[in-house]
Amino acid sequence: MNEGTQQAEPKRRGRRAGGEDTKAALLAAAREVFMQRGYEGATVRSIAARAGVDAAMVNHWFGGKEGLFAKAVLQVPIDPNTLVVHLLEGGPRDEIGERIVRTFLGVWDPIGGGQFAALMRSVTAHDQVADVLRDFFVHTLLKKVVAGIGTEDRPELRATLAASQIFGMGMVRYVVRFEPLASADVETMVKAVAPNLQRYLTGDIS
Amino acid sequence: MNEGTQQAEPKRRGRRAGGEDTKAALLAAAREVFMQRGYEGATVRSIAARAGVDAAMVNHWFGGKEGLFAKAVLQVPIDPNTLVVHLLEGGPRDEIGERIVRTFLGVWDPIGGGQFAALMRSVTAHDQVADVLRDFFVHTLLKKVVAGIGTEDRPELRATLAASQIFGMGMVRYVVRFEPLASADVETMVKAVAPNLQRYLTGDIS
DNA sequence: GCACGAATTCATCGCACGTTGAAAAACTTG
DNA sequence: CAAGTTTTTCAACGTGCGATGAATTCGTGC
Numbered sequence: 290m291n292e293g294t295q296q297a298e299p300k301r302r303g304r305r306a307g308g309e310d311t312k313a314a315l316l317a318a319a320r321e322v323f324m325q326r327g328y329e330g331a332t333v334r335s336i337a338a339r340a341g342v343d344a345a346m347v348n349h350w351f352g353g354k355e356g357l358f359a360k361a362v363l364q365v366p367i368d369p370n371t372l373v374v375h376l377l378e379g380g381p382r383d384e385i386g387e388r389i390v391r392t393f394l395g396v397w398d399p400i401g402g403g404q405f406a407a408l409m410r411s412v413t414a415h416d417q418v419a420d421v422l423r424d425f426f427v428h429t430l431l432k433k434v435v436a437g438i439g440t441e442d443r444p445e446l447r448a449t450l451a452a453s454q455i456f457g458m459g460m461v462r463y464v465v466r467f468e469p470l471a472s473a474d475v476e477t478m479v480k481a482v483a484p485n486l487q488r489y490l491t492g493d494i495s
Numbered sequence: 496m497n498e499g500t501q502q503a504e505p506k507r508r509g510r511r512a513g514g515e516d517t518k519a520a521l522l523a524a525a526r527e528v529f530m531q532r533g534y535e536g537a538t539v540r541s542i543a544a545r546a547g548v549d550a551a552m553v554n555h556w557f558g559g560k561e562g563l564f565a566k567a568v569l570q571v572p573i574d575p576n577t578l579v580v581h582l583l584e585g586g587p588r589d590e591i592g593e594r595i596v597r598t599f600l601g602v603w604d605p606i607g608g609g610q611f612a613a614l615m616r617s618v619t620a621h622d623q624v625a626d627v628l629r630d631f632f633v634h635t636l637l638k639k640v641v642a643g644i645g646t647e648d649r650p651e652l653r654a655t656l657a658a659s660q661i662f663g664m665g666m667v668r669y670v671v672r673f674e675p676l677a678s679a680d681v682e683t684m685v686k687a688v689a690p691n692l693q694r695y696l697t698g699d700i701s
Numbered sequence: 702g703c704a705c706g707a708a709t710t711c712a713t714c715g716c717a718c719g720t721t722g723a724a725a726a727a728c729t730t731g
Numbered sequence: 732c733a734a735g736t737t738t739t740t741c742a743a744c745g746t747g748c749g750a751t752g753a754a755t756t757c758g759t760g761c
Contacts, residue, residue, distance in 0.1 A: 302725040302740045343740050410619040419671045449676035457663020465625045470655035481700040485691040494687040508710045508755040549710050
């Protein structure tokens with residue numbers, strides 16, 4: 290069915306010509322396949338095929354599947370500075386919730402949410418992904434959010450509460466697909482969810 | 496740790512004596528292992544071992560791993576009538592949110608949330624689980640919630656919104672474990688989350 | 702009480718996985 | 732340009748998987 294392989298010819302052996310970066314190709318392919326299939330579902334052979342190289346290269350460059358996984362998931366693709374600053378400082382303070390909902394749906398809706406489901410699959414399939422995500426959240430995102438919302442009252446708790454609403458919205462909309470939420474238009478989602486996010490971030494949570 | 500049915504003696508062949516229900520034992524074991532390990536992580540051998548029977552019985556009774564999976568996840572262990580009725584009618588209408596948070600945390604906190612993570616792993620690892628969960632939600636839970644909250648304004652949307660907050664709370668508290676939410680005590684969670692749930696179910700979402 | 706069918710175990714098959722070591726091709730150094 | 736190093740493919744191994752068919756034991760109808 291789906292083949293990641295590029296060409297049908299029998300590969301010639303030995304070192305490749307030119308500066309083809311096998312290591313980078315493997316990392317890129319690994320990120321895709323691990324996201325799509327989770328750790329156990331992703332096979333070394335399928336990753337190598339998508340990268341257009343032999344499966345033995347995984348051992349040669351990363352010492353095995355575990356090593357490749359560790360290197361691949363540790364590379365965060367998004368730039369947190371840009372995103373968080375845009376969300377927190379891109380408009381009135383009392384419209385942060387709305388901006389978050391619009392941004393989130395604007396990113397995930399066009400790609401059908403399959404990528405979100407894939408991310409959740411990786412998070413739940415392997416504890417290491419959850420660890421990486423947590424470290425990224427705590428050490429990078431959290432500080433910026435805490436500073437951005439400018440609240441004295443337990444800003445860290447507020448940030449995690451907001452994260453819970455965002456995770457839940459993604460789970461219901463993209464993974465389990467409960468209707469009518471899964472198909473609700475952006476305006477409906479904003480009116481429903483934004484006030485709750487706003488309360489978490491700047492309202493009274495005592 | 497936990498052992499299903501197990502003894503060390505070599506099993507005698509042929510039909511078993513007495514009314515031992517191999518089919519039911521397999522279904523029970525399958526539900527446990529599929530929940531704990533997800534579809535791909537659960538092996539037919541491990542399920543059969545926990546049920547105390549031979550792996551070949553999976554083929555004999557269910558035609559294979561797929562068939563067992565379909566039958567196993569289609570059996571919902573909890574009684575929706577009891578739960579939903581208790582939640583929706585067990586007290587004042589304006590305290591539904593609080594009752595939901597307390598019930599949810601009361602169920603999952605004692606078992607460390609590992610079971611919740613396992614459920615999420617099953618949901619995200621195999622589309623069929625998400626399908627089953629969705630059907631259960633739509634055809635069983637949703638109608639009761641819609642009737643229970645007694646609101647004319649888009650009760651189905653309200654129910655799915657509430658579900659999103661509950662899913663998200665579980666994901667952040669048990670799976671990715673963002674602090675301080677992951678360790679927040681019940682009272683803090685109630686004060687923070689219950690009002691948002693209450694708004695989803697009975698408040699103004701326009 | 703004997704024959705037949707259903708239930709269960711066992712031995713084994715074929716397959717796909719991750720990994721390994723050797724062979725081959727391309728770079729690098731003198 | 733020859734020797735040495737690095738990179739790459741290939742063939743194969745051991746393992747564990749789901750599945751299959753024969754052998755064995757129990758229950759049941761006659």
